[in-house]
Amino acid sequence: MMMNSTSIVYLIALPLAGAVILLLAGRRSDKWGHLLATALCASSFFVGLYQLSLMFNRPSQERPVSQKLFEWISVGTFKIDAGLLLDQLSICFVLLITGVGTLIHIYSISYMAHDPHRRRFFAFLNLFIAAMLLLVLGDSYLNLYVGWEGVGLASYLLIGFWNEKPAYATASKKAFVMNRIGDMGLSFAIMIAFATMGTVSFIGVQAAVEQTSTPVLTGIGIMLLVAAIGKSAQFPLQAWLGDAMAGPTPVSALIHAATMVTAGVYLITRSNFIFDAAPTAQLLVVIVGAITLMFGALIGTAKDDIKKALAASTMSQIGYMILCAGLGPVGYAFAIMHLLTHGFFKAGMFLGAGSVMHGMNDEVNMRKYGALRKAMPITFVTFGLGYLAILGIPPFAGFYSKDMIIETAFNAGGSKGIILGIVTLLGAGITAFYMTRVMILTFTGTPRWDEKAQPHESPWLMWLPMAVLAIGSATSGYLLSSNDSLVKWLSPLFESHEEHHELLPPIIVSALALVMVAIGVAIAFLKYSRREIDAVAPKNVSIFTRIAREDLMQDRLNEAVFMRPGQELTKTLVKTDAVIIDGAVRAVGRLTIATGLSLRRVQNGFVRSYAAFILMGALAMIVAIWVVVQ
Amino acid sequence: MDAANYLYLSALLFTIGAVGVVVRRNAIVVFMCIELMLNAANLSFVTFSRINGDLNGQVVAFFTMVVAACEVVVGLAIIVTIYRSRRSASVDDASLLRR
């Protein structure tokens, strides 16, 4: 029996209260709203730390705690409690969300200082934190679903924060709709689970897996994968993430790098019991991860927009995590580890990008940067630490987490292992290439600034969080993997079948990875550092570059396959409704009127014709009598 | 000779009266045709009275006459009123109901 706790709810309640207060108080809270929001987020973080300390003090089997708040839905056998579950997995997320979240709150105080709607921004941030916490703390798939859509809403609101620009408004709508397609997968999974297992709580489903047939589990698994694909911007629902960069940069850092987009990884690891029992679904997870990994990396090589390049990188890194999570019990912990380290370095880099934009009049085109190293030393250093981490240079964070993934991929066994290993290695190389490109274009070379640009270092409120995250990027990998601490921490949750194939020894994998990275960096140096960079993106580029700039034609494809036919269908149906269905209704009306009009001629007002009708009526009656008499 | 002959005559007179109501336009002629129909009915009543051998039929015929007289009085008054306002005694001109 799981221990009960009464304090988990505060994790969610604090930021939620912040959101409610700020939204309801309106302009009155403009002065202090951002401070309240930051404070509440921070206190939620401290509650998380407190919970972690409590957990440490318990033996590993008793670490999960739960809290039942109230009965949410109960109809027949469909009983859902508003219940929370805090275990080793969720506490990782809680700390990541609230920790990075607090840093980004602090950053935003300064970043959004000149925005008249800063208070609303903080309200949405708090709303997001609350929803995200609900997502990772919910004790059933339905509770998770609430958080799942809640973060979708918060993401929508924050992407569209500057929605007076039509393109940004469209981007937010696109994100919400594509997320909803994924959400549909989650609702299918919940429906199948309830219909076949009679429960949708994590514990209940885990217990019922044994008695459930594989096709059903495969079905649930695939539907969960669809949900993860939507939320984590995996192929083929990845198109929204690039556009989501329309939101303020802290949002990109928090939601579209560190937390929300990783919810898919959480969902898959959380549902490990289903995927472990459904190999087909697991294979699909790996395939999706591998495709996205390459997809994102390729897009990243062509983007001139610094945020979009980072977004493509995020997509690719999440591809790594998904791939790893698809590799079964051996992979879950490494997926989570990469998720955590990625949370640090990618958030740090996004904040760095924000800092650069802050100093450059919100210019996002890297071709107009250059030589910012001198103007923004702190930003350069923090961004650089993140850069080293994502490349996987030892001893920075990425080295530990990414190498583990590559290693696990190679060890997956058979041709699958070899293919995956090569893909992950290739991905690492491409990552090195495009990240080096970003570094070179932004911080080195000659200035290609606009006339008005006056690059300057950001205020301390902005660089402090960046520094903290940079430290995290530098050290988190070591901290999490020394003594296999994270793996051991999470191991009670995952059924581990310790079967190491060991295709390649770890040291060789690391060496290979470093070689790939070195190649990537070298190519980037050759290509961008040796010659002048055009301030305007060259047009006469190869077809591959052009396709990569177009996000590998995904938008075109979606447009051609779904949007245009959808619009045509809508137009046709609107017309059909008016002409055929309503037309039929109106035709009945017209027919009645026409009948009436033609019969009206009989009522011509002439007494004599009425008399004639009476005469005919009398005749008819007599005929009737005659017939009867016959 | 059969008493039924009177009934045949009555039926024919009635029919002629009915046709007259339909065919003629002069309100006074129409009225006379109505009178013809009433009279035809009266003839039937009288004949029935004879066939049945009691006087009830004759009494009814008598009543019919009184009612017919009433009707003529009122009807002609209406015709006069209409004539006064429309300067016409044609029933076709009194077709306001159409609109």
Place this chain on the structure above:
Amino acid sequence: MNEVALQVGQTAAPEALLFWILAPLTLIAALGMLLVKKAVHSAILMAFVMIALAIFYIAQGAPFLGIVQIVVYTGAVMMLFLFILMLVGVDSSDSLTETIRGLRPIAITAAVGFGGLMVSLLSRATLGRSAVGVEAANSDGNVEGIAQLLFSTYVWPFEVVSALLITAALGAMVLAHHHRIQERPTQRQLSIDRFRKDSLATAAGLPAPGVFARHNAVDVPALLPDGSPAPASINASLKARGDVLDSSRFELGTVDTSADEEK
């Protein structure tokens, strides 16, 4: 007994003679009502039908009704009809062309069907049955017999009908009553109007109609010195009835001699 019943049931030979002479005439007169153009002629034919019917009543042992028929119908009602006819315009003749499309065929078809069916049904209903005859009922005299019924069995309807009659009389008065909108002008007012109105043209009285050597009927307008007709010389109600002759026929120079030639 049967013999007797048969005998009284049969129309006696004189009655048959009467019927077979009078009935066709009645039918012809009734048909004539429909076919003649002038309402007055219709009225005359109607009177004939009614008298014929009265004779039939008497022949069928209903002398009281026969007399009443002559007195009330031919006397009072037909008089009323003629009176109204005079009021409305005795000369105006109906056009017999039908103006409502399709009405005449419908009427004739319906009438033929109706009449035919009535006759056919009557023949079925009475075939083989013989009449009882009212001789027995009339033993105390026809008038007494009717009075007996009228004041016993039918006393209530009788009273109701009498109320109806009075109501009808009142109704006719109300309907025919001309509601005066303005006050009736006095002689004094009329004189003032005649002289003080905008023109003195009528001060000497309206011109008399038809003061003309050729024609002096009231429906011919007088001619003014320039030879044009004087509209004021014709009575307004004649004009309204459309009974005014065109005076141009009588103008000098274009004298219509057709009237002379007829003579």
Place this chain on the structure above:
Amino acid sequence: MMWLTLLMAIPIIGTGVIAILPKKNEQAVKQIALTTTLIVLATTLAMATRFQRDNVELQFTEKYSWIPSFGINYALGIDGLSLVLIVMSTILVPVVVLAGWNEPQGGRWSVKNYYVLILVLETMMIGVFAATDLFLFYVIFEAMLIPVYFLIGGYGTGERSGAAVKFLIYSLFGGLLMLAAIIALYVISSSQGGATFDLAALSGLQMSSTTQNLLFLGFFIAFAIKAPLWPLHTWLPDAADSATPGTSVLLLGVLDKVGTFGMIRYCLTLFPEASKTFTPVILVLAVISILYGAILAIGQRDLKRLIAFTSISHFGFITMGIFAMTSQGHSGATLYMFNHGFSTAALFLIGGWMISRRGSSTIADFGGLQRITPVMAWMFFLAGMSSLALPGLSSFVSEFLVLVGTFTRYPVHAVIATFGIVLAALYILIPVQKALHGPTTPGNENLSDLNLREKIAIAPVMAIIVVLGFYPSPLLNVINPAASHVIAQLGFSDPAPSNGGK
């Protein structure tokens, strides 16, 4: 105590008071109308506290002979289903009165008449849900059309007369079919132990399957017109387009619920076998309604018509839940009726305020409202979120219950219907983007934000939407016994977890 009669009498008394007021004193008329509706609400809530929620029998029953020679009674009584709908109606009416304070001004007739019509309508709304005599139900069912007809035709905008006539004739047509079926039931009952219109007595009649099918159709078509089910829906967009927002709220929020209410109370109870026979067809129609309504909503350029089409989609969900014959589907459908009342009310009222401020109902005429009228814009957004069934808001619980309940028995239908939630995102977000987001377009610069009265009017609706999203138990506890009772009466039980055949 005769609670239900009392409930029905209070608005009539209010009508009487309004009738003796002078026509010119419009403020007093409005205040009395509001007071009356609030008294009704308070009385309803007082009654609701006395409701025994685990008792599946009818409660607060009353029965008086009305036309003895035909066995017609004035019989009232409610179960959980009716109670929920009555509570919904009595909350919505004061909201509508307060929200549409200036609505009757543009009407053909006086302000006084407007409120008389609203109050009369309220009486009938209570009566139609409470009647347990078929004849009484029918009379109120048809009589309800009259005030709505005048409300649309007299106080609406645009093609109001045409829309009112279309609404009236369409509904009357359905009502006529139902009348025929009711008379047939009466005749059948007379051959089986006494002619009656009593619902309970009629539900046990023996009928041949053909008879039952025909009579079922007579009822069902009437209700399908009311609860607009594809393809009998075309009156709704026109009516909603022309009616005032307040009227639209009552029309879609309450009157259309009579359709879905009738399906449960009359179609299922009176004709259990026929209901089973027709379930496949009805489910397909419901699924078509869901997707069709959503797609057409996406294609609309007019705000009011858009909301009307979203309702068609939502009614598809309700119908699907009813005929899924599971307790989740049934409870979900009933809860959906309640929630839909409020989310549609919010959309229509706020949409109506937007339209009356802008003087146009074309979505493209708006733009950037979020910065000019933030409160109004965010309220509209919240209402829209409720309409697309965002978790945490009330509609989600009901929509998900319907889907889950349908899935356990008819997985294919549920899966297809689920695509509606993606379409829902589109049909809400497209108008949100066009009207609230983007740059401020000319003509919108000087729109005013919600005033205090409007905020007060919309606040309870929003509160219900949010609170019931997180805590629907109070309602579900009332609904569940009634819903499972109906399911059990039909001889259904929830499918057991299948384990996928392992």
